[in-house]
Amino acid sequence: VTPRYSNQKYLQMLRAGRGLGSDSDGRPVVRVAILADHSTQQMTVVLKAALMELGFQALVLEADFSTAAQEVFDRQSGLYAFKPDYAFFSLAVQKFRDRFLQEVDPKRVAELAPAYLAETTAMVDAVSEAGVQVILSNLALPIERMFGNYSALTPHSLYGSVLAFNRLLAEAVSGRKRCQLNDVMYLSSRVGAEAFLDERLWLSSKYLCANQFLPEVARSVARLIAAGKGKVTKCLVLDLDNTLWGGVIGDDGLDGIVLGGDAAGEGYQLFQRYIKALKHRGYVLAVCSKNNEETALSVFRTHPEMILREEDIAIFIANWNDKASNIEFIARALNLGLDSLVFIDDSPFERDLVRTALPSVAVPELPEDVADYVACLEGSGLLEATVYSEADHDRNRMYREEARRTTEQIKYSTIDDYLKSLGMSIECGPFTAEQLPRIAQLIQRSNQFNLRTQRLSEGDCERYMRDPAAHVTIQARLRDRFGDYGLIAVVCCDVVSDELFVTELLMSCRVLKRGVEEYLMNRIFAECSRRGLRAVRGEYIKSGKNSMVEGFFRAFGYDLLESDELKQVWRLPVERYEPRVTHIGADPA
Amino acid sequence: MTESDVLERLTKIFRTVFEDDSIVARMEMKASDVKRWDSLSHVDMILLVEEEFGIRMSARELGALNNVGDLVRVILAKTA
Numbered sequence: 172v173t174p175r176y177s178n179q180k181y182l183q184m185l186r187a188g189r190g191l192g193s194d195s196d197g198r199p200v201v202r203v204a205i206l207a208d209h210s211t212q213q214m215t216v217v218l219k220a221a222l223m224e225l226g227f228q229a230l231v232l233e234a235d236f237s238t239a240a241q242e243v244f245d246r247q248s249g250l251y252a253f254k255p256d257y258a259f260f261s262l263a264v265q266k267f268r269d270r271f272l273q274e275v276d277p278k279r280v281a282e283l284a285p286a287y288l289a290e291t292t293a294m295v296d297a298v299s300e301a302g303v304q305v306i307l308s309n310l311a312l313p314i315e316r317m318f319g320n321y322s323a324l325t326p327h328s329l330y331g332s333v334l335a336f337n338r339l340l341a342e343a344v345s346g347r348k349r350c351q352l353n354d355v356m357y358l359s360s361r362v363g364a365e366a367f368l369d370e371r372l373w374l375s376s377k378y379l380c381a382n383q384f385l386p387e388v389a390r391s392v393a394r395l396i397a398a399g400k401g402k403v404t405k406c407l408v409l410d411l412d413n414t415l416w417g418g419v420i421g422d423d424g425l426d427g428i429v430l431g432g433d434a435a436g437e438g439y440q441l442f443q444r445y446i447k448a449l450k451h452r453g454y455v456l457a458v459c460s461k462n463n464e465e466t467a468l469s470v471f472r473t474h475p476e477m478i479l480r481e482e483d484i485a486i487f488i489a490n491w492n493d494k495a496s497n498i499e500f501i502a503r504a505l506n507l508g509l510d511s512l513v514f515i516d517d518s519p520f521e522r523d524l525v526r527t528a529l530p531s532v533a534v535p536e537l538p539e540d541v542a543d544y545v546a547c548l549e550g551s552g553l554l555e556a557t558v559y560s561e562a563d564h565d566r567n568r569m570y571r572e573e574a575r576r577t578t579e580q581i582k583y584s585t586i587d588d589y590l591k592s593l594g595m596s597i598e599c600g601p602f603t604a605e606q607l608p609r610i611a612q613l614i615q616r617s618n619q620f621n622l623r624t625q626r627l628s629e630g631d632c633e634r635y636m637r638d639p640a641a642h643v644t645i646q647a648r649l650r651d652r653f654g655d656y657g658l659i660a661v662v663c664c665d666v667v668s669d670e671l672f673v674t675e676l677l678m679s680c681r682v683l684k685r686g687v688e689e690y691l692m693n694r695i696f697a698e699c700s701r702r703g704l705r706a707v708r709g710e711y712i713k714s715g716k717n718s719m720v721e722g723f724f725r726a727f728g729y730d731l732l733e734s735d736e737l738k739q740v741w742r743l744p745v746e747r748y749e750p751r752v753t754h755i756g757a758d759p760a
Numbered sequence: 761m762t763e764s765d766v767l768e769r770l771t772k773i774f775r776t777v778f779e780d781d782s783i784v785a786r787m788e789m790k791a792s793d794v795k796r797w798d799s800l801s802h803v804d805m806i807l808l809v810e811e812e813f814g815i816r817m818s819a820r821e822l823g824a825l826n827n828v829g830d831l832v833r834v835i836l837a838k839t840a
Contacts (some may be wrong), residue, residue, distance in 0.1 A: 178807040182776060185804070212800055371819045372803060382807055 175550070176362065176383040184386045185213060188220035195228035199715070201396055204232040204255035204303075206239045206294070209263040210377045217385050218259075221393035225402065243294045246301065257306055258298045259353070259392055260291065264310040264333060265373045271329050281326045284335035292343050295350060305350045306395050308388075309337040311359035311367055311380065348630030351395045351557065358387050361550075390552055398555040400626070401618050404454075404533060406507055406570075407446065408498055410516035411460040411467055411489070415443055415479065417541070421466055431476030438541035443478035445545050449554070453563030455485050455570045457501045459514070462489040485570035494521050495528035504577050505570050506680045508618065508716070513553050557615055558629075560608045562657050572653040573681055590686060590754040593651040597690060597755045602636040602644040609658045610646055614677065617661075618716040621677040622709065622723060627663060635663050643671060643698050645691065649682055649755070660687055662695065664707075670742075671699050673709040686753035692727055696748045704745065711739045761839060763787070766832045769812055777805045787829035813839055 201222060205211050211233045222229040232253045234242045242250040250258075267287060274280045295305050315329045322328035326335050337356050344352040359367035362384060372378035380388065397403075412419045416439050417429025429436045450456050456479070460467050467489035471481045481487070486504050488497045494516070502509050510531040516522055522534045535551040537544060548554065576593075602610060611629035618624070627635075635642045645662035648655070660678040664671045673695070678687060699707055709724050711717075713736070724741035725731070728748070733740040770785040778796040791797040797805075803822075809831070810816055815838040825831050 178804070178811050182804060182808065186779070371817070371822055374819055375822055376799065376803055378803070382804065 176387065178383050181217070181382045181386055184217050184220045184389075187223070188216035188218075191219055191223060191228075197715075198223075198226055198228040199400070200228045200230060201257065201400075202230045202232070202253060202255045203257045203259055203392075203396070204234060204250055204253055205259050205261060206234050206243065206250075206298075207259075207261035207263075207379070208239070208266045209261065209373075209379045211261070213382065213385060214261070214379070214389060217389040218392060221386065221389040222396065224390070225393050225397045227393070227396070240294060243297045250298075251301060255303050257396060258303045259306045259308075260295065261308045261353075261355075261379060261388075262291070262310055263373070263377070263379050264313050264368070265377075267310055267333060267336065268313060268315070268329060271332055277327065280332070284326055284332050284339060287336055288339045288343060291340070292347075295343075295347070299347065299349050303349075304399060305347075306353050306392055307340065307344055307350060308353040308355045309340050311355050312364055314364055314368065348628050351399065353388075353391055353395060355388060355391075358384070358391060362387075394552050394555045398557050399615070401615055401624075403511065403555060403557070403616065404513045404553050405511040405616075406455040406457055406485075406501075406505060406513070407449065408457045408459045408501060408512050408514045408532075409446070410518065410521065411458060411462060411470070413517040414515060414537070415439060415446075416470065416474075420470055421462055425469065425474055428470070428474075430474060435541055436476070438544075440476060440478055442541060442544045445548075447479055447483060450483055450567045451564055452559065453556075453566045454554075455505060455507070455567050456483055457505070457512075458484050458487045458489065459494055459497045459501060459516075460489045461491055461494070464489040482571070483567065485567055486574040493524065493528075495525050498525060498529060498532060504574050506573065506683065515548070558608060558612050560612060562609055565655075565657070569654060569656055569681070576653055587754070593653075593685070593754070595649060595651045595685060595755045597647055597649050597687070597757060599645060599647040599690070599694060599757065601639065602632060602646055604633075604636070606646055606658065607632055607636070610661050613658055613661055613679065614675065617677040617679060618714070619680050619719050620683065621714065621717050622673065622720055623675055623712045624677075624714040624717060625675050627675055632663070641666050643695070645694055645698075647687065647691065649685070649687060656682055660691055662691060664695065664698075666702070666704065667708070669705045671695065671702075671704050671707045673707065676709070686751075686755050688723070689751035690753045690755050692748075693750045693753075696745060696750070699745050706742055706744045707748075708740070708742045710741070713737050761836065763832055763836070766835050767828075770809070770828065770832070773805060773808045773812060777801050777808060785828055787827070787832060789828040790826070809835065815839060 203218065205215060215231045215233050219229045219231055232255065234250055242248040270287065271283055274283060295307060299305050310333050313329050313333055316322035317328040318325065322330040323334060324331065326332045341352060344350050367380050367384055369378065369381040372381065409415060417435050418427055420428055430439050431437065446456065468481065471477055471479065486501055488501060498512065498514060502512060509529055513533045513535065514525050515535065515537060517537050525532055526534050533553050535547055535553065538547050607629050610632050614627055635644050643664040646658060647660040648657060649659050650656065659682045661675065663675040664673050695707060709729065711721060711723065727743065729741035729743040731739060732742055767785045771783065774783045774785055775781050778794050778801060780795065783794065791802065806817060806822060813835050815835065817834065821834055
């Protein structure tokens with residue numbers, strides 16, 4: 172058995188990082204500045220390797236850790252000349268300990284955590300104001316408690332003080348736009364503080380942690396960056412036999428499968444409960460199993476110990492086709508990219524097949540024992556969100572409705588008949604404060620129907636909302652007879668002299684070809700006329716994922732002004748736009 | 761375990777860490793004799809040695825190694 176963490180594995184990653192060339196080979200480039208109070212030579216290399224694993228070419232700048240503060244507050248410094256996309260602040264608990272042990276005045280000891288935080292956030296804010304996205308690490312929990320169990324209750328213990336600092340830091344991050352938390356406290360506690368913190372390495376070389384855990388820290392940062400760029404998983408594709416229950420339903424029958432009862436049976440139930448909880452947090456569930464459909468469904472319908480029910484599954488595929496084809500079908504039916512799927516299957520054969528046929532699907536290496544399934548999924552780092560709102564609770568239901576629509580569509584002879592039959596109504600208006608988190612989330616998640624992929628942050632959206640004279644904002648919710656899609660489109664425009672410039676226009680792929688595109692364009696031109704502007708100017712910026720909207724402006728009759736490999740500029744005067752007919756009724760909102 | 765057993769296993773580690781397949785560990789070998797043996801790769805090497813031999817070096821031992829022979833003697837003492 173290969174251990175999960177080892178110096179061998181660390182060294183492999185270090186060598187992978189050293190071996191990386193400077194040619195991006197078409198991969199998106201991210202520029203990351205590491206601002207740390209510990210040594211970072213190894214971290215820099217390992218972080219490059221971690222970003223490469225996720226398909227990014229990284230340029231990493233290490234700021235000398237003794238001068239990090241000066242770099243941050245001086246706009247002329249090398250830090251800003253580097254033009255980083257991300258600033259990664261990495262804090263060593265040993266540095267915090269140095270300060271803590273120096274303080275003698277009890278009052279100052281008690282106030283160290285907020286004071287240390289204030290120093291940190293001052294740097295964070297300076298960088299953030301310069302337009303750089305921030306990733307901020309919290310502290311590993313220290314070995315030193317000083318008062319035994321009582322330590323957790325008082326900031327006069329190092330342990331208590333670090334706990335207080337981490338709590339304040341989490342509040343500071345959640346209160347800031349353009350700032351993400353890298354949870355080193357979690358990573359270190361998962362492996363244990365005694366293993367994570369190697370005092371010898373701190374004393375000799377100021378290392379944040381034992382080398383073998385550096386890949387874990389770097390991968391965590393890389394995943395935050397990827398998530399911020401819209402690379403998040405959205406759907407769990409589940410095998411059934413020996414994954415959701417023990418045994419094979421087709422052979423063992425309803426009475427013979429292992430579910431509930433003994434330790435293994437409880438294990439499968441625990442895994443199902445966890446999966447169900449993920450569903451309630453916005454993950455879409457699909458089933459992909461080699462079974463007869465009726466046999467497989469019978470477990471969901473009649474087994475008394477089942478936790479997941481038929482209605483928890485957005486799309487249920489049980490047949491004898493190969494799993495790669497079935498997974499492609501699932502992605503199409505749900506209108507999700509293959510790279511947003513996680514395939515969970517106990518069979519090494521099926522995992523291998525899917526990895527080979529569909530390399531962009533994430534396939535965690537599920538362990539033998541069901542008791543380790545949850546830890547495997549958590550350890551895989553595939554569950555990374557940048558934001559959570561209560562609207563996510565219902566996402567699975569919307570996808571389930573979507574899968575039903577896909578089947579329904581076959582019944583109607585023309586697309587117009589079908590669209591009319593949907594009974595769609597839209598609720599459309601400028602941004603509102605309550606909607607901002609949802610709007611920011613849609614901006615982060617939309618990849619394919621996204622014209623410029625500017626990834627405006629919640630803060631950016633708020634600025635747009637607060638200045639309606641200079642901007643046009645549109646958010647739209649769609650409903651039809653199958654259900655409510657929730658927020659599905661976002662538009663931000665700038666008034667530039669006598670024209671309207673479309674800064675961001677994106678839409679959820681779930682509502683493609685329903686007439687929402689036309690509805691939005693009608694609305695943009697209506698807004699243009701109302702303000703007495705003369706034309707709309709738009710751009711298509713190639714992102715590698717948005718080729719579906721390459722012809723978007725042409726379809727509306729825009730004139731192409733400029734075009735190169737990466738960008739097209741389009742313009743259409745107001746008097747030449749003919750409003751489009753849609754089958755969408757307006758909700759009076 | 762003999763001195764030459766240890767040297768043989770060290771040779772494998774050195775080749776991995778110092779990225780040179782022609783290295784052969786010798787008792788009198790020093791950091792200055794090896795191209796990529798600097799303070800950073802020294803730490804990587806020591807940690808791999810710990811993993812390979814199932815031992816733990818003290819902070820003092822980390823700093824007190826003058827040549828490969830010193831390292832071999834520490835390993836032999838700790839695995840005896």
